Amino acid sequence: MHSKNELNKSSINISKINHRARHNTSRKQDLTKRYSVNFIEDQLFFSKKKRISSPFHANQESNNRIRPNIMEVCYEDKALWKALKEVEAACCFGKPVNCYFFLSYYKFKKRKERAEPDSFRAIYNKFIKDDARFLLNLPYAITLTAETVYSKIENMDEWESDDDLHEAIQALDAVYREVSKIMIQFWPLLEQYIKNQENLTDKVIPTLLAIVEHYEKKSPILCKDIKDIIAQRTDHRELVFNTFKKILLLIIGDLMRLSEAHGKKDNSYLVEATSSLMKIRSERNESDEDENSSEFKINRL
Structure with missing residues (x-):
């Protein structure tokens, strides 16, 4: 058993999470110490010593305030990210497709100029084209630019110019912005x-x-x-x-x-x-x- 003081010390303060989201710091909270109900497959419960708090309430204070990007906030913490994937999966036929896209998009953006045409094609084929395995539910106006870029670089092994890379990044940025809007809810x-x-x-x-x-x-x-x-x-x-x-x-x-x-x-x-x-x-x-x-x-x- 833990005292109230011990529980309070180990709790994650909502304002701290909001601060982390606003300033995009790299500091991470350790929430990996959980216990499981070992006779239930994949059912994990957060322990009394390590708590998770959502920044949701703090971001309801004003309708004029912009909520932090839920995927960016949760991605910084393993337990929050797992929870977000489970929530999306519960809502979207068992597949957290938006979270999957974020991981691929994040990796592509992280590589910057080292990203290759093949990386863009992989994202397009996996999430954007009509028969994609994890098809994003987005308006055609949003995915049209990505489709245009894909057609242009379909047979490229390397970028022919910096403009081609810039267009690819812009196309994925547009898709990501739309996905982020969906994830706000x-x-x-x-x-x-x-x-x-x-x-x-x-x-x-x-x-x-x-x-x-x-x-x-x-x-x-x-x-x-x-x-x-x-x-x-x-x-x-x-x-x-x-x-x-x-x-x-x-x-x-x-x-x-x-x-x-x-x-x-x-x-x-x-x-x-x-x-x-x-x-x-x-x-x-x-x-x-x-x-x-x-x-x-x-x-x-």
Whole structure:
């Protein structure tokens, strides 16, 4: 267990992230120390010692303020970048295509004059052409310049002039600006996703793990059912599109039905654990009565 002071010291301050985004510094926060629910594939939860905070709220203060580029901010931190990819994947048919494009674009821009025509063609074929594997959902007016450049350099091994390279860079810059506009709407979803992970880690997962440990040898069938509930309710789409209150309510309902299905024999621990989760829900309702009025109303892409 950690004291509140320890938790506060290890938290990432929102203003610091905004400062990092505005000034584009290279300082990175260490958020790699997480623990996993080891019986669930690819389900990671951020530990109590290392927290992630989204700069979303700070960037809502004024409609006139420009929000920092979400991909540039998240890319500086491994955990934030992973979270952003999971959020986009939940919204976009399982593929974070905009994040994938950012990685290729970033690599191309980093090479500057050392970038080769083949690098541009690879990006075009992967993200922009009609049958691209990770097709970006962009207006034709945005991709037209890239298509023109591609036709011009299709058979080039090297740039014939600096102007050709400059045109290629401008074409990808235009695509990136449009992708960045699309990604702005992911701020609130990323915020909700991170909050859900943090709340589950702090308030719910320890109880669920205790139930699993209690029944692991005593009732393997019941234990498996509990693991299935955790896996279902901590799925990426659940964390992106539901509030913590709703996720908690669903978990409680699942556990109550599970308790009834297995009868009263040896399920007293499950009943007690479910009651403790109901208490968390009750406390949440008392401290956050108007949450419904501020829930994110984001359309799925």
